[in-house]
Amino acid sequence: xSERIEVRKTYKLYVGGKFPxxxxxxxxSVADGRGHFVANAAKASRKDAxxxxxxxxxxxxxWSGATAYNRGQVLYRVAEVMEGRAAQFAEEVAAGExxxxxxxxxxxxxxxxxxxWYAGWTDKLAAVLGGTNPVAGPYFDFSVPEPTGxxxxxxxxxxxxxGLVSALAPxxxxxxxxxxVSSYQRPLPAITLxxxxxxxxxxxxxxxxxxxxxxxxxxxxxxxxxVDGIDLTGAGTAAMELERxxxxxxxxxxxxxxDEPDWTGDPGLSRMTPFLETKTVWHPMGV
Amino acid sequence: xxxFEYAPAPESRSIVTLRSHYGLFVDGExxxxxxxxxxxxxxxxxxxxxxxAVGTDADVDRAVRAARKAFTRVWGPMRPADRGKYxxxxxxxxxxxxxxxxxxxxxxxxxxxxxxRDVDVPLAAAHFFYHAGWADKLEHAGLGPAPRPLxxxxxxxxxxxxxxxxxxxxxxxLAAGNTVVLKPAETTPLTALLFAEVCQQADLPPGVVNIVxxxxxxxxxxxxxxxVDKVAFTGSTEVGKQIARSxxxxxxxxxxxxxxxxxxxxxxxxxxxxxxxxxxxxIFFNQGHVCCAGSRLLVQESVHDEVIASLQRRIGTLRVGDxxxxxxxxxxxxxxxxxxxxxxxxxxxxxxGAHAWQPEGDLPERGYWHKPxxxxxxxxxxxxxRDEVFGPVLSVLTFRTxxxxxxxxxxxxxxxxxxxxxxxxxxILAVADQLRAGVVWANTxxxxxxxxxxxxxxxxxxxxxxxxxxxxxxLKES
Numbered sequence: 001x002s003e004r005i006e007v008r009k010t011y012k013l014y015v016g017g018k019f020p021x022x023x024x025x026x027x028x029s030v031a032d033g034r035g036h037f038v039a040n041a042a043k044a045s046r047k048d049a050x051x052x053x054x055x056x057x058x059x060x061x062x063w064s065g066a067t068a069y070n071r072g073q074v075l076y077r078v079a080e081v082m083e084g085r086a087a088q089f090a091e092e093v094a095a096g097e098x099x100x101x102x103x104x105x106x107x108x109x110x111x112x113x114x115x116x117w118y119a120g121w122t123d124k125l126a127a128v129l130g131g132t133n134p135v136a137g138p139y140f141d142f143s144v145p146e147p148t149g150x151x152x153x154x155x156x157x158x159x160x161x162x163g164l165v166s167a168l169a170p171x172x173x174x175x176x177x178x179x180x181v182s183s184y185q186r187p188l189p190a191i192t193l194x195x196x197x198x199x200x201x202x203x204x205x206x207x208x209x210x211x212x213x214x215x216x217x218x219x220x221x222x223x224x225x226x227v228d229g230i231d232l233t234g235a236g237t238a239a240m241e242l243e244r245x246x247x248x249x250x251x252x253x254x255x256x257x258x259d260e261p262d263w264t265g266d267p268g269l270s271r272m273t274p275f276l277e278t279k280t281v282w283h284p285m286g287v
Numbered sequence: 288x289x290x291f292e293y294a295p296a297p298e299s300r301s302i303v304t305l306r307s308h309y310g311l312f313v314d315g316e317x318x319x320x321x322x323x324x325x326x327x328x329x330x331x332x333x334x335x336x337x338x339x340a341v342g343t344d345a346d347v348d349r350a351v352r353a354a355r356k357a358f359t360r361v362w363g364p365m366r367p368a369d370r371g372k373y374x375x376x377x378x379x380x381x382x383x384x385x386x387x388x389x390x391x392x393x394x395x396x397x398x399x400x401x402x403x404r405d406v407d408v409p410l411a412a413a414h415f416f417y418h419a420g421w422a423d424k425l426e427h428a429g430l431g432p433a434p435r436p437l438x439x440x441x442x443x444x445x446x447x448x449x450x451x452x453x454x455x456x457x458x459x460x461l462a463a464g465n466t467v468v469l470k471p472a473e474t475t476p477l478t479a480l481l482f483a484e485v486c487q488q489a490d491l492p493p494g495v496v497n498i499v500x501x502x503x504x505x506x507x508x509x510x511x512x513x514x515v516d517k518v519a520f521t522g523s524t525e526v527g528k529q530i531a532r533s534x535x536x537x538x539x540x541x542x543x544x545x546x547x548x549x550x551x552x553x554x555x556x557x558x559x560x561x562x563x564x565x566x567x568x569x570i571f572f573n574q575g576h577v578c579c580a581g582s583r584l585l586v587q588e589s590v591h592d593e594v595i596a597s598l599q600r601r602i603g604t605l606r607v608g609d610x611x612x613x614x615x616x617x618x619x620x621x622x623x624x625x626x627x628x629x630x631x632x633x634x635x636x637x638x639x640g641a642h643a644w645q646p647e648g649d650l651p652e653r654g655y656w657h658k659p660x661x662x663x664x665x666x667x668x669x670x671x672x673r674d675e676v677f678g679p680v681l682s683v684l685t686f687r688t689x690x691x692x693x694x695x696x697x698x699x700x701x702x703x704x705x706x707x708x709x710x711x712x713x714x715i716l717a718v719a720d721q722l723r724a725g726v727v728w729a730n731t732x733x734x735x736x737x738x739x740x741x742x743x744x745x746x747x748x749x750x751x752x753x754x755x756x757x758x759x760x761x762l763k764e765s
Contacts, residue, residue, distance in 0.1 A: 128429065133754055135736035136413065143740050143756060228745070240536030247531030250524070250543070250746045268431070268764060278740045278756050281719050283729045 011041045011187070013048060013211065014194030016055035017204015022212075023047050030187060033098030041187045044212035046220045049179065052208035053226050056150040056177040059205030064147045064175040068123035075119035075172060078200040082112045085196060089161055089189055096160050096186035110264055111165040118169035121272070125174065129269075129276065138285045145276040147175030148252050149228030152221035154214040154235045154242075160186035162263045164193065167231055170271035172207060176229065179221060180209045183234065187211035214238070222246045229275045232256040293606065296613040298400045302387045305394075309339045309476065311346055311500060312483035314353035315493025320346050322501060327476055330397035331610050331619040331654040339476045342499035347468065347508040350497035354439040354466040355514055357494030362466050363436065371422030374462060376489040378415035381408065381454075384485065388478055392450055393610045395477040397619030397655070398573050400611050410735055411454035414753075417737035418462035421758060425463065428758045433765040436464030437540055438516030440761065441509040443530075444479075445522045446472035446621050447576040447677075453479050455752045456519050457496060458737075463761035465517065466495045470509045473502040474622045507533075515539060517761065521578070524675075524701070524746050542750025542760045544578065544742055546675040547703030550696035551581030551732065552718065554689075555590045557708035561730065563597045566681070569706055569732040571605065571617055571659050575679040576625070578747070579704035581732055583672060585692050588685045595663060595683065602659050603646045617679060620655040629657050629678035636662050636671035641682070667698055675701070689714065693721045702744030706732045725751070 011030075012019040024045035030038045044052075063071070082089070086108050094104035130144040151171045156163030160183045171178045182190030194209045210217065214234050221227055222245035229252035232239045239256040246253050254274045308324070310317035322341030329336055342350070362370065381388065388411075389404040396403070425434050440460045444452040449471060460467050471479035479498050486496050499505055503526075510518050510530050520530050521544040534541050551569050553562045569581025586594050610618035620626040637643055641662040650656040657678055665672050665682040672682050686692040696705055705724040707715050719727045725743045728734060735741065740751040750760045 129756070131755075133736065133739040135734070135739050137734070137736070139731065139734060141736070141739050143754065148744070243535035244532050247528050247535060250528060250531060250545070250748065252749055269429075270764060273759070277725065277744050278742070278751050279719075279722075279725060279727065279744075280740050280754075281727045281729060282731055282734050282739070283715065284731050 011039045011191050011211065013042050013044055014191075014198065014209040015048065015052045016208065017198060019194070019198075023051070030185070032095040038095065039188065041191070041211040044181070044210035044217055046217065048210055049217045049220050050224070052179040052210060053150060053221070053224055055205035055208055056179050057226050059203055060149055060177045062203055063177055063206045068126070071173070071175065072119050072122040074201045075122065075169065076116060078196060078202060079112050079115040079119060081196045081200045082115060082193075085192060086112070088192055092188040092192060093161050096188060097158070107159070107162045111162040114162065114165050115169050118173040121173045125272065125276070129273070130278070133280070139282050140285055141280065141282045143278050143280045145174070146279050148275045148277050149176060150226060151176045151178050151229040151231065151275050152224075152227050153178050153180040153231045154218055154233060155180055155182050155190065156260050156263070157183045157185065157234050157236065158260050159263050161189035161193070163233075163260065164190055166263045166267060167233055167271065168207060170267070171231070171275055174272050174275050176275050177206045178208065179227070180207065181214045181217050181221070181234065182209060182211045184213050218242050219245055222251070223248060225249050227251060230254070233260070293614045297609065298390060298611045298613055300390050300394065300611065303391045303394065305337055307337055309337055309480050309500070311340050311342050311350070312480065312496070312498040313346070313350045314497065315487070317483070320499075320501070322505070325473060325502065327395060327474060329394050330621050331651070333653050336394060336477065339500050341501040342470070342505045342508070344508045347499055347505065347512055350468045350499050351439055351441070351512045351514050353494035354468050354497055357492055358436075358438055358466040361492045362461075362495050363464055367423035367425065367464070370461065370464065371419045373489055373491050374415050374419030374422060374458065377485055377491070378412050378419060380485045380488055381412040381415060385409065385412065388450055388481060390611070391481055392478050393618070395475045396446065396449060397610050397621050399615040399618045400613055401615070402573060407448055407451045410737070411450045414454040414458045414737040418458035422462045425758070425762065428755055428762060430759065430762050431765040434762040435765060437761060437763060438465060439514060440465045440467045440517040440519060441512060441515040442467055442469045442519045443506040443509060443522065444469065444471055446475040447573060447578070449475040450478040450482065452521050453482060456521075459752070459757050460519070460761050461495065463758060465761055468497045468499060468509055468515070470499050470501065470506045473500070476500040510534070519760065520544070527748055540760070543748035544750070544752060545746065545748040546701055547578045547580065547743065547747050548583060548673065548675055548699045548701045549579055549581045549704040549706065549724065550583045550585050551706035552585045552692045552696060552708065553587060553590065553594055554707075554709040554711070554714065555587040556710045558710065559590070559594055559597050562594065562708040563601050565706060565708060565730070565732045566598055567601055567605070570681045571679050572733050574618055574620055574657070576621060576677055577733065579726060579733065581704075581706050582676060582681060584681055584683045585686050585695055586683060587692070588687050591685050595661070598661065599644060599646070602661065605646065605659055607648065607656065607658065608651055617659060620657050620678065623655055625677065626655045626657060629676055629680060632671055632674060632676045633660060633680060636665070636669060636682070639669045639671075641665045641669055641671060667695060673699065689718060693718060697723045700746045703747035704728065
């Protein structure tokens with residue numbers, strides 16, 4: 001019996017709920033930890049990044065306007081679908097990060113659990129970060145956290161799934177929409193996550209994932225006037241220059257840590273509050 | 288319409304003792320500055336109130352070193368409850384010397400005494416009182432069981448609410464356990480220096496609060512000093528961007544409270560008289576020198592003529608003049624530079640085809656003054672509908688549907704504040720929900736309170752001042 005020839009996948013971008021190739025026609029070769037060819041990933045361009053911002057902006061009203069309960073259920077659905085793909089994720093993480101099968105599986109489990117954790121936050125944030133304010137006058141006054149808008153995420157370069165999820169899930173949990181640039185050398189888990197997102201009731205455009213070089217695309221996202229916040233975690237040595245660019249439109253900036261953190265730790269609210277605004281509403285009381 | 292004339296009702300300035308020369312306040316003492324002193328002027332009379340020292344890089348360095356030492360040796364290790372007691376003392380001292388602060392603020396800034404007396408100074412005291420209570424309760428700030436202060440805070444504040452902006456910056460910083468170097472605005476340094484005396488009377492340890500006066504260069508030295516851990520700035524969006532650029536790549540935390548171009552939305556079911564009072568308070572309070580001023584009036588088309596007629600009638604009764612007169616509604620423009628900018632934008636508004644209206648009446652001959660001005664026939668593309676005027680100039684636009692009102696209100700790079708006037712509760716909540724602004728006043732305007740977070744969306748800056756949320760600006764998670 002002859003050996004079956006496997007059907008290989010074309011790896012593409014995820015923008016606006018669809019899977020386009022890069023408009024530039026560029027790809028780059030992805031290798032596993034031992035240097036063996038794995039795939040030709042799409043190499044996103046400036047134009048792809050701009051298209052992704054347009055998609056994220058278009059999706060913002062619907063996603064931020066959905067009820068917190070609804071957002072929580074949609075994000076939980078992502079975890080459910082991830083769980084079903086755990087073996088595929090584990091294989092990609094093991095190959096890309098050079099981990100043993102057991103360690104890769106542990107990273108995948110942690111990523112799924114992290115997603116569940118954030119799914120549960122959507123309808124707690126307002127109570128934890130907002131409330132009524134006892135002002136010294138006859139007014140009802142309350143503050144609520146609201147998503148800042150479109151957030152660009154330069155995903156961690158090393159932790160290709162757990163790090164990616166730890167950066168993306170908090171942005172979506174706040175109600176922001178996201179444009180993610182994946183790990184350059186380890187993009188496969190991001191591509192698989194795109195397929196999970198596309199089949200998990202996450203509206204198209206809410207999360208857009210680009211494979212490519214953060215050093216190339218990052219500056220355009222940092223400057224883009226329709227991007228409200230930027231997570232510089234995967235920016236590497238470009239972080240300072242990107243923060244300077246982001247100042248031109250006063251983006252909310254989540255700075256890159258000196259070294260990529262241990263993603264298994266409890267993140268607290270630290271990755272959500274940078275992308276939340278506080279709105280305070282006053283109304284007089286009287287008859 | 289015949290009116291009763293008002294007899295003059297001037298507040299006495301005898302409570303204030305002006306000095307010919309004011310120094311910097313560094314490490315608990317008043318000292319000379321290395322720069323050429325600047326003169327601070329009463330904008331209502333052009334009288335020179337005094338000479339004020341100008342801090343150089345070396346002076347700022349001295350102040351930061353004093354703040355660092357105080358942070359490391361005294362203020363940081365101090366029992367939190369004791370830090371709170373100092374802040375309570377300061378709150379009480381501000382209340383005790385409230386009239387003196389109010390008169391001095393009005394002399395240096397040009398704002399009506401009723402505003403400095405009833406708004407600026409009481410709110411400044413309230414901010415210290417509120418934050419005093421936080422000092423030993425920081426584990427409830429939502430930043431973990433033992434949040435830590437950031438260290439030395441460099442703070443740069445504007446001239447529109449000199450003492451109040453000082454309180455917004457200094458009170459939370461100290462409550463959280465930081466020490467500060469504060470740079471007041473060059474045209475309004477006097478109440479900050481009087482506050483330094485309050486710190487002395489409170490026996491606040493030297494170096495906890497340092498005040499370095501000067502202009503832009505002094506502020507830049509504070510912001511760019513390598514040993515500053517936290518930068519807080521209130522002022523223009525343009526300078527805010529420069530500061531954000533300059534702290535990029537450093538470990539400095541940053542909060543910015545910048546410009547605004549707030550929409551004040553009047554729906555056709557709003558009670559017109561109340562709305563008109565709110566419109567007037569929104570744009571003519573403090574001569575419109577308010578970052579959250581309701582400078583864009585959005586009126587539903589069906590009530591436009593009625594609202595404008597009523598508004599003009601009301602503006603005709605506003606008294607513009609001597610800020611020390613207790614009957615004055617609108618005071619002096621703070622500086623000739625600001626007056627020139629207002630006049631320039633008003634000129635552009637007329638040139639672009641909007642229609643300007645001003646009330647009858649004369650302005651004082653000396654000093655810097657601008658009449659309350661209302662522009663009608665304004666389109667969203669006009670400069671006066673987009674640029675922050677920071678003066679008593681209102682631009683009126685119209686809308687037909689709530690969706691259009693929201694779209695127009697949000698059509699700005701700013702997002703500091705907004706107003707809604709309507710009798711329908713569900714509409715107020717829906718519109719408030721859709722406005723991209725940090726503070727929404729419904730059926731009121733320009734209300735402030737230390738418990739109530741204040742700050743902007745978009746290019747109005749980031750971070751909040753006031754409330755539990757405001758503490759996040761001066762603490763790090765444990």
